[in-house]
Structures are given as C-alpha cells and as structure tokens.
Amino acid sequence: MSQPPLLSVEGLTVSFDTPDGVVHAVSGVSFELQAGQTLGIVGESGSGKSVTASSILRLNNSTTSSTTGRVLLDGRDVLGLSDDEMRAVRGRDVAMVFQDPLSALNPYYSVGDQIAEAFLVHHPKATAQEVRERVLGMLEKVGIPNPEKRIDEYPHQFSGGMRQRIVIAIALINSPRVLIADEPTTALDVTVQAQILDLMLDLQKETNMAIILITHDLGVVAEVADAALVMYGGRIVEQADVVSIFRQPTHPYSWGLLGAVGSLDTSTRGHLSTIPGTPPSLISIPSGCSFHPRCGHALGAGSACTTKVPDLRAVTGTTSKSACHLTDEQLVSIGRREVLQ
C-alpha cells in the first residue's frame, strides 16, 4: 500500500478487572483501515468485537480496564492523548453509531437539540441560525421526511428505523473520517435494516469516510463490507477481503460459522451443521488456541493446538491471514471443501 492508512490498530490488548477475575476482552488485535473502506468485524457475543471498537474511542472505564497497544489515527496515537485532546477526536474525527437507537437518544430532548449538541461541542461559536440549518440539512440527508416539522419532535414520536437515522445524523453532523457502527441494524426489522445499510453506504460515497461495522450477521458483512475480521475469544482468527472470507475461508471457526449460516440459507428442512459447545469465558480462556475445544480439526491433547496460541499469519495461496496450527495446504484444501458443502 502506498498510502498510509487512515486508522491503524497495532497489538491492541484490553482487559477488565472484575470481581470474578480478569476478563481478557481483546488480545493482540491489529488491523488497518483506509478512507472510503468498510471493515466488517464478525464474531459471537463475547468475542471482543465491541470492546475493540470502544477502545478506539477510549470509551472503556479507565479505572477498571487496562489497554495496551497503539491506535494510530493519521499516524497519531489516540491512546496517548490527554482527555481534552481525546474529546476533540470523539465525534469529530471518529464517531459511533450504537445498536439500540432508543437508549442512544435522550427522551427529554428534541431530536433537533440532540443533533445540534453534537455539532456545538465541536463548533462552539456557531450561531443558532447556522446550527439549525446544518441540522435540517443533516435530517434531510439521512432521509427524514418533512425535517422542518420533525426537528422539534421527540424520540418517542419516531419509529425504530427513523430513530436509527437520527443516531446516524448525530454521528455524521461533524463529517467524521471514521464511523464505527456497533450492530447498527440488529434491533431493526429486516426491511428497515436494508434501508439503513443503504443509507450508510450512500453517505460513505459522499464523504469518503471509513466505516467499521460490527455485526454477528455474516449476511450483513457480505452485503456491505470490503474486508472482514473474524474474532473469537478476544483474538482475530481470520482476516481477509470480503470475497475470500466467503469463497476461501481459512480458519476452522469461519468454516463452522459459514456452515451454520449457509445451511440455514439454503436448506428447507434437514440437519443444520453446527459448532459444538459454547463460546469460551473470557475470564478463563482455553489454553493454546482458544477455539480448540470446539474445533473438529484440532490435533488433540498435548499438540500445539492445546499449548501454543497460533499467530495470525498469511496463508500461502490466498490473500487471507489465519491464526491456526494447521498447515497452509490443509487450510486451503479443507477450506475449499467446506465451502463446497
């Protein structure tokens, strides 16, 4: 790559002190993101995908969590910024859209006021007239009909899909360069989900912002992402462009996920392929590869799978990276077979 990345995460490791023990939420996560690109982060609950995102904005509780690694935005490490400097980044350079639009909005303020607040934080000298015009323009952009009237209405007067449009308006009012969307459509119906994803992509085209889309839905990743990270037990287990992840997946966990989704998509009746067992507790992550207790390809007791954490490495013959102890040839040939099934 000739261009330096807009966002570069290097060796991000986040842990939380809890009464039950230390939760190793994220371990050694690295990735890069270019302007205009959409990165999908996929994983099940507790895989560390949301903590990865909130760490970029430093939204984790600073007394109970410890974060190491680097998060470079245009080459500047945001983890080293002062609180004041960080406040200037949040919402202006990097903005976030949350899952539940009802709890992300304050029921006591009109939606216009809430969008305006996000703008005023970074433009304290703006006049009331300027702000209102800006907010109206934003409402129109996110597809709220009749913005002149709706600007003074309250969240409860909007439907779920319209509320999520408001949340997106708040996130985009300062034209951020990176938008982090944490399960932005999970709380929405499927026809509304399609509208919101379309909206995000349209706005991306207009502003060339980069998007990090966190989701548990592989279908959503296939529809909108350029590249994907698959997370499991706080680590990246596979990193690939979006076509490869579906055509030539190179990690046993990805095979399992695609199998579970794929057979749901195509078969009318019959046995679904599943991943046995349940995701690990992040307090006591299994030794070696954290996926080995559920993996059908694990090499058994005493092998590298149970003793050594596999590095994320480039797989020869593909453009993907995988964290698995199987050989490159095995990953390629089994992966191809799994997809064909």
Add this chain to the structure above:
Amino acid sequence: MTTPALEARDLVKYFPTGSSGLLGRPTNTVKAVDGVSFSVEHGTTLGVVGESGCGKSTLARLVTRLIDSTSGEVYMDGRDITSLSGRELRTARRKMQMIFQDPYSSLNPRHSVGQIISAPLEVQGIEPTQGVKARVQELMELVGLNPEHYNRYPHEFSGGQRQRIGIARALVLDPTVLVADEPVSALDVSIQAQILNLLETLQSELGLTYMFIAHDLSVVRHIADQVAVMYLGKIVELGPAASVYASARHPYTTALLSAVPVADPARRGREGRIRLTGDVPSPIDPPSGCRFRTRCWKATEVCADVEPALVDTGSGHSVACHHPMDVPVSVGHSKP
C-alpha cells in the same frame, strides 16, 4: 380428512388504548390480530413470520389462551378451547406448552433447574410414575443437558443451555403442541443451529406439532412445513414453505425475502431487489382496503377500496392480494 392438531378460526384481538373524559373510556383500539385462520396437521410445523408489530406474538398468546380473544375460536384436536375455563382449561393446557424468546427472563433465577422443569407437574398436580426427579433427569438428558446438573441454578448455564431448560420444561407434561415464540432469536448463530436441530429431533421422536414464530426468515425456512406471513394483524400469504420461499406471490413477502442479507458477496446489489420505503403503519389506524398498500409499488385504487381476501391459488398456497406477483422473482435465497 384428519383432524388438525391445532386450528384457529377467524381469531381477532383488539386492545383498547388511550383514555379520555371522566370515565376514562378507551378512545382507540389496536387491531393486533384481525381475522386470522390457519390449521396445523399433527407432527408438522407452522412457521409464522412478520416484522415487529405484525401481531405474531399476540397470535401465539391467543392460541395458548394466555390472553382471551375478542372473537374467533381455537381448536385443539378438534375441540374448541376458546370457551374453556378453570379446571378444564388447565387440563387442556397439558397438551399445549410454550417456549419463550428470552432464556434469561423466562427462568426464575432463584429456582434450581430441577424446580424449574418440574414446576408444570406441580401446577397440574401430576405425580410421574417414576418419580419427579427421574422424570426431570430423563428430560434433561433428552434435551442435551447433563442430568447431574439437576440442582444447579440458571446463572450457571449459557444462553443455549438455558433455552434447553426452557424446552425441557415445555416437554415435561408430554404435550402434543408446542408454541415457540422467537425461541432462537436471542442466541448466537452457532447456538441457534444447535437448538433448531434439537427441536427437529424432538419433533420426529415425539411426534410434536409446532407453531414456530420468528422474524428471521431463514430460521423459519429451515424448520417450517407451512409458512404464514403476517402484516399488521393479518395473514397475507400462507402456504407450503418450499412454495412460499421459491415463488412468493404477495408483494410484501417478496420484499421481505429480498431484504434478507445473503452471505455471498457476489450477489451484492443484485438485480430485481425490492426496497420497501417507510415503516409499518400504526395498527391503531391501519390503511383502508389492503393494509400493505401504503408501502406497495403495485397498489392501485382497488387496493384502497376493497380488502383482499386470502384466496387459494392452488396446492394450498393462499395469498391476499389484488395484484399478486405472477413470475417467481429473483429473491434472496433462490438459486441463481
């Protein structure tokens, strides 16, 4: 003709809402379920799909008599259970049990697994021949739980295991009909598949009849023999699952199928994709005529004036539309 295991005839549920004046009389009604009829044969599954607010959960509650209908009847094995009360209703309920959506809030955190699963026996005053504990452990084994965990509490289990506890509780009375309201939507993908497989296995082993409610079309496609698509309190399309998914006739069904994200980047932005605009209208004041017409691209004048009836288009595939789709459109899941 065999008697269906479960049948609904013209079920209606209106909820009064809002109040004004001295007497606080309700000023509006939410027409949550408005004239729904279906029947489910023994040992088969009816899948009910629809977006939030379409009345699918209310329908589940009407069928199980958790709430009383405004009008219409529910038949179990040919017997009208709509007017049963007291002891008769309690006895009838042995044959029809429910699985709930959220495995966290549907289990009492202060009760052990043994207490939870045996609660229906206690309520019904039934003493199993082999004893309560043996019966509960038999069920735990059946649903894939370790019977030794009899004395554990819900918080010691994962989401998928909790849903198995809920299923065991539903099975303890040997029901013939299970009504499952979004039983897998709170679970991770890999766990969803495990629970769906379990439900399929139980159905074939115990000959159960399912009414399976979900918003996720791929889940319903997998488990259902028949599919009912609901919109604003009405069934708009009803038919054999294969037929509904391969050649949906109602514009709403095609739009719904079209909106499902497909796990295949090559099919991104595919042609013939239908995007609905706007949201579902309020069920307090549904549109006249066809309720879908305000979002429908095929709507004409007749749609505003005349409400379309659910008409059989052949081989048990019914649709309520004045302008049904004639050719199978390229929808989300069809093979290219």
